[in-house]
Amino acid sequence: MEKTKDDGRHTQRLSKLPVGASGVVVGVDGDAELRRRLLEMGFCNGASIEVVRKAPLGDPVEYRLRGYHLSLRQEQARHVKVAHSAKATH
Amino acid sequence: MKPCCQATATFSAHTGQLLVALAGNPNSGKTTIFNALTGLRQKVANYPGVTVEKKTGRCRLPNGTCVSIVDLPGTYSLISRSPDEVVAMQVLRGLRPEMPAPDVVVVVVDASNLQRNLYLVSQLIELGRPLVVALNMMDIAERRGLHVDAEALSRQLDAPVVPVIGHRRSGIEQLREAISQARVAKMPNWPLPEAMKEELVVVGGGLAILDHDEPSAGRPQAGPPVNLHRLVPEDDPRRLDRYQALAERLLIGDYAEDLSEISRREPVASLLASAHTRLGMMGVDPMQADIEAHYRWIESVAGRSTATLEELAAMGAQPPRTEVVRTPPRQNFSQSLDAILIHKVWGLLIFAAIMGALFVSIFWLAQPVQDGIEWVIGWLGQGLTSRMSDGPLKALIEDGIFAGVGAVVVFVPQIALLFFFLAILEDSGYLARAAFLMDRLLAKVGLHGKSFIPLLSSFACAIPGIMATRTIENRKDRLATILVAPFMSCSARLPVYTLLIGAFFAGFGALGQAGIMLGLYALGIVVAAAVAWVFRRTLLRGGASPFILEMPSYKLPQASQVARQVTVNTWAFLAKAGTIIFCLSVILWAMTYYPRLDERARARFADEKAVASAQLEHSIAGRLGHAMEPLIRPLGYDWKMGVGLVGAFAAREVFVSTLGIIYSVGDVGEQTTDLSAAMRADRRPDGRPVWTPLIGLSLLVWFVLAMQCTSTLAVVKRETNGWRWPLFLLVYMNGLAWLVCLGIYQIGRLI
Numbered sequence: 085m086e087k088t089k090d091d092g093r094h095t096q097r098l099s100k101l102p103v104g105a106s107g108v109v110v111g112v113d114g115d116a117e118l119r120r121r122l123l124e125m126g127f128c129n130g131a132s133i134e135v136v137r138k139a140p141l142g143d144p145v146e147y148r149l150r151g152y153h154l155s156l157r158q159e160q161a162r163h164v165k166v167a168h169s170a171k172a173t174h
Numbered sequence: 175m176k177p178c179c180q181a182t183a184t185f186s187a188h189t190g191q192l193l194v195a196l197a198g199n200p201n202s203g204k205t206t207i208f209n210a211l212t213g214l215r216q217k218v219a220n221y222p223g224v225t226v227e228k229k230t231g232r233c234r235l236p237n238g239t240c241v242s243i244v245d246l247p248g249t250y251s252l253i254s255r256s257p258d259e260v261v262a263m264q265v266l267r268g269l270r271p272e273m274p275a276p277d278v279v280v281v282v283v284d285a286s287n288l289q290r291n292l293y294l295v296s297q298l299i300e301l302g303r304p305l306v307v308a309l310n311m312m313d314i315a316e317r318r319g320l321h322v323d324a325e326a327l328s329r330q331l332d333a334p335v336v337p338v339i340g341h342r343r344s345g346i347e348q349l350r351e352a353i354s355q356a357r358v359a360k361m362p363n364w365p366l367p368e369a370m371k372e373e374l375v376v377v378g379g380g381l382a383i384l385d386h387d388e389p390s391a392g393r394p395q396a397g398p399p400v401n402l403h404r405l406v407p408e409d410d411p412r413r414l415d416r417y418q419a420l421a422e423r424l425l426i427g428d429y430a431e432d433l434s435e436i437s438r439r440e441p442v443a444s445l446l447a448s449a450h451t452r453l454g455m456m457g458v459d460p461m462q463a464d465i466e467a468h469y470r471w472i473e474s475v476a477g478r479s480t481a482t483l484e485e486l487a488a489m490g491a492q493p494p495r496t497e498v499v500r501t502p503p504r505q506n507f508s509q510s511l512d513a514i515l516i517h518k519v520w521g522l523l524i525f526a527a528i529m530g531a532l533f534v535s536i537f538w539l540a541q542p543v544q545d546g547i548e549w550v551i552g553w554l555g556q557g558l559t560s561r562m563s564d565g566p567l568k569a570l571i572e573d574g575i576f577a578g579v580g581a582v583v584v585f586v587p588q589i590a591l592l593f594f595f596l597a598i599l600e601d602s603g604y605l606a607r608a609a610f611l612m613d614r615l616l617a618k619v620g621l622h623g624k625s626f627i628p629l630l631s632s633f634a635c636a637i638p639g640i641m642a643t644r645t646i647e648n649r650k651d652r653l654a655t656i657l658v659a660p661f662m663s664c665s666a667r668l669p670v671y672t673l674l675i676g677a678f679f680a681g682f683g684a685l686g687q688a689g690i691m692l693g694l695y696a697l698g699i700v701v702a703a704a705v706a707w708v709f710r711r712t713l714l715r716g717g718a719s720p721f722i723l724e725m726p727s728y729k730l731p732q733a734s735q736v737a738r739q740v741t742v743n744t745w746a747f748l749a750k751a752g753t754i755i756f757c758l759s760v761i762l763w764a765m766t767y768y769p770r771l772d773e774r775a776r777a778r779f780a781d782e783k784a785v786a787s788a789q790l791e792h793s794i795a796g797r798l799g800h801a802m803e804p805l806i807r808p809l810g811y812d813w814k815m816g817v818g819l820v821g822a823f824a825a826r827e828v829f830v831s832t833l834g835i836i837y838s839v840g841d842v843g844e845q846t847t848d849l850s851a852a853m854r855a856d857r858r859p860d861g862r863p864v865w866t867p868l869i870g871l872s873l874l875v876w877f878v879l880a881m882q883c884t885s886t887l888a889v890v891k892r893e894t895n896g897w898r899w900p901l902f903l904l905v906y907m908n909g910l911a912w913l914v915c916l917g918i919y920q921i922g923r924l925i
Binding site: 122126137156 | 250255286287289461462470508517522610613614
């Protein structure tokens with residue numbers, strides 16, 4: 085999964101992004117119901133997304149996209165593929 | 175059925191009233207707008223056949239028209255599969271038998287979260303009902319440095335956009351005005367992929383041919399005939415081809431009831447399958463393409479109607495008309511609050527403090543009020559019957575009816591307090607944070623972060639606990655929580671624990687006794703976790719139940735909204751569950767009262783206490799206790815405990831007073847020493863003691879695990895909208911309790 089594309093960006097599972105990192109959605113997989121739910125919440129191709137914080141117990145993780153905040157369990161976040169610039173900001 | 179679904183704002187034929195549906199995302203402030211529109215004229219009920227709450231109200235438009243408003247469940251979308259979304263879709267399309275399609279749809283939009291809120295708006299535009307947008311929370315958007323230009327948005331959406339501030343009732347008059355003039359918005363040109371547009375033509379053409387060839391052919395195996403003709407949208411002048419509109423809904427997998435049926439019917443099914451195959455080869459997924467097309471349109475609409483405040487200043491406060499590139503919102507109030515409230519250390523400490531306050535108030539604060547209510551009701555009952563001579567009528571009024579009313583009203587302080595806290599937590603936005611903090615723990619056993627508060631409340635009483643599960647959106651998460659909540663040791667179990675521990679484990683010392691008490695609480699938690707884990711893998715399996723939790727921005731809860739939540743929910747409890755609880759408690763009273771001993775039999779006993787004891791043994795409850803003996807003897811219990819268990823169905827603490835009557839020690843109040851002594855002195859015919867510490871232990875475990883609270887069953891019936899789940903709860907918990915207690919007693923006897 086962790087492949088470097090020719091434009092120098094990595095694609096990765098959203099669940100692997102560290103807190104403070106941000107990326108752009110490049111795909112959503114998983115079963116149809118989860119995919120529809122994630123897409124409808126705004127995880128469309130091209131949407132930018134930022135990892136805001138982890139819950140104190142490690143899961144779920146809070147994200148920001150389209151100007152609002154939502155949290156996903158790792159189990160769901162791994163179905164979102166994101167492209168991010170080489171290194172996380174923090 | 176008469177055709178009553180015109181696409182313009184007309185009067186519904188059969189009510190003579192305008193029907194308005196209020197839609198909106200969760201956390202969009204929809205309820206506040208609904209309350210502001212309808213005032214106190216609202217009704218809460220359930221949609222027939224589903225556990226979705228239906229709120230309706232009335233209001234009058236400036237032109238004098240009387241309007242019925244139905245508050246749809248808060249949804250992010252109309253197409254996904256949750257019961258809420260299905261109901262919302264059915265109401266909007268006029269598919270629910272109990273109401274016609276709405277004449278106007280009002281959609282509440284959170285201005286501070288414009289893009290995601292506009293997704294629902296885009297679906298409503300597609301639906302083709304006259305539409306009004308209520309733009310809420312402009313103040314929050316402005317505080318985040320974002321200005322939404324209502325006029326520009328209105329031009330983009332081709333629908334009236336009315337800025338409102340729900341809790342200040344500002345903009346409500348304009349909203350009423352806009353409702354009276356609502357019309358259908360023009361159809362935007364979604365940027366769908368070319369391949370998909372082509373397939374719409376192909377499938378739409380196929381559907382048109384099928385429709386004209388056999389207008390009423392092809393009946394499904396069961397149910398009323400579904401013909402294609404009925405499903406083709408009403409003439410929608412915005413669409414070039416209504417068959418293409420239907421094709422689009424079928425291709426993207428719209429789950430509305432009527433369509434899932436038609437899409438499985440043969441000529442249509444293969445038409446769709448081949449379209450899916452062709453699109454699949456080109457790498458186009460119709461569902462994804464549709465949602466992304468909507469969002470691309472939304473991005474352009476939002477871009478043309480919003481500007482950051484800096485941009486506004488730069489342009490001389492002239493609202494921009496062109497596309498602007500927005501800078502991301504700055505660190506805002508909610509963000510800085512979250513830095514503390516979900517902090518690794520402080521967040522958990524604050525959470526513990528808030529939950530502690532919630533628990534203490536429903537556990538202790540409610541107690542004196544409950545005692546007061548019981549006293550008043552008892553006093554009223556006695557006052558009413560003081561001039562009556564002893565007899566069935568007096569007993570019915572005093573111990574049946576008034577005690578029954580008391581059994582219902584006694585829950586009111588706890589329920590009111592719980593909904594007071596829930597309303598504050600939910601309206602402030604903290605409820606989502608609480609779920610965020612606790613989810614990891616609960617997810618391990620298949621529950622949801624939002625299960626925490628219901629389970630915590632259940633330590634005070636399962637009734638408010640089960641009512642609190644309403645905050646859990648996912649049906650299976652909610653059911654799993656309801657099914658394990660009664661394992662939490664509620665306050666009604668405490669008198670029983672105290673009596674039995676005091677009677678049989680006095681030798682353990684204060685510390686040892688406290689240890690046993692703690693162990694009983696722990697046992698309930700462990701069993702609840704295990705049972706939830708098992709149910710999530712068996713009974714409530716399937717459906718990935720994705721955890722997608724919006725973290726709304728913090729808001730100050732409004733006193734009027736909180737007060738309304740408390741009264742509406744408390745009243746709903748009294749009206750719905752209260753009647754069942756009342757009836758059951760009168761039945762239970764009759765079981766301990768009838769049949770009566772005759773005078774000759776009574777005369778044989780020395781004093782009143784002995785008569786009462788003999789009377790109880792003679793009653794249905796007493797006979798049930800005897801009849802139960804074969805069933806409970808393997809657990810170590812005799813018929814007296816059986817009678818106590820029957821009595822405990824009214825409320826668990828009644829076990830103590832029932833035993834008090836049987837052992838002829840009279841009214842057992844706080845002091846149970848007489849009863850403990852009588853229990854310890856009790857001997858079987860062969861001289862062995864009736865009660866042993868082992869039996870005491872077995873009975874304690876029985877009280878942790880068994881479902882013997884009719885009030886809980888009544889509330890589960892109300893919350894799940896049927897008798898299926900309460901009966902299941904009764905059977906599985908008592909079955910489990912029986913097996914565990916059997917194991918304890920039988921193994922214990924061998925040791």
